[in-house]
Amino acid sequence: MRNVTAAGRNVDEAVQSGLQELELTKDKVEITVIEEGNKGFLGIFGKKQAVVKLVEKIDPIQQAKAYLQTIVEAIAGKSDVTVQENKKSVSFHITGEKAALLIGKRGQTLNALETLTQLALNRYPGQYKNVTVDAENYRSKRKDTLSQLAIRLADQVLKTKKTVHLEPMPSSERKIIHDTLSGYDHQIKTYSMGEGENRHLVISHKR
Structure with a gap:
């Protein structure tokens, strides 16, 4: 996380100097004014530059x-x-x-x-x-594979009336199968079983 302390005749000038050094825009930094500066008496006595600290925002x-x-x-x-x-x-x-x-x-x-x-x-x-x-593009290909698998297994369950347990898979992949079968046939239901790495989807027949 980069930061810089910059000075100028006024706060705006100091900020612009700091932005140029960091090569960032104003919305990408946090700005702290250390010294507002002043022109001094007659522009000579007591004159102080403005000093600011710019810290790059975390993205x-x-x-x-x-x-x-x-x-x-x-x-x-x-x-x-x-x-x-x-x-x-x-x-x-x-x-x-x-x-x-x-x-x-x-x-x-x-x-x-x-x-x-x-x-x-x-x-x-x-x-x-x-x-x-x-x-x-693995995710897209995997989605097609899982959708095809879901329909094939659902047809098997409709034919045999036997429940099918799929292998453990991430929640995103279980959701693909569930969504594929949610409107496929009113006699089919899907739900998850198991915990952690063993959590898997079940396709069964509504008796």
Whole structure:
């Protein structure tokens, strides 16, 4: 977090001097006036310059991006991380020659990166956003795969009337299956069971 103490003939001039040194705009800094300065008697005696301290504001999203990029490049070498932000969520998309290394079996590595990035982003008071981390468009492909799996298993349950337990998966993936089947057939119901890493989705027949 960068900071600078700057001086000028008045507060505005001192602030502008500090902004130029930091290469930031006014909305990106916290400003503390140390000395307001004065022109002195006849502009000569007792003349004092204004002195201000500028401190760069913390940008949680940029800090989370830098944190994620450090981990990513340690695993997969040179990579680019782009950010898309809206009111309640932030998406980080990773591209690079070896980006596929970041996915892992059934997205486990990607899910771990997502958890770490969410913790990094939301460590500041009053700051909470949902985080998605993606590489090689894995999330989109995985969503299609899970939707197809959900329909296939629902058809199996309708035919056999036997309950199906899926493998443990993150809440975001369980939600994909639940949403896919919510309007699929009124005889099908879905719910979650288990705790922590063993939490999984169940597809059953409404008897």
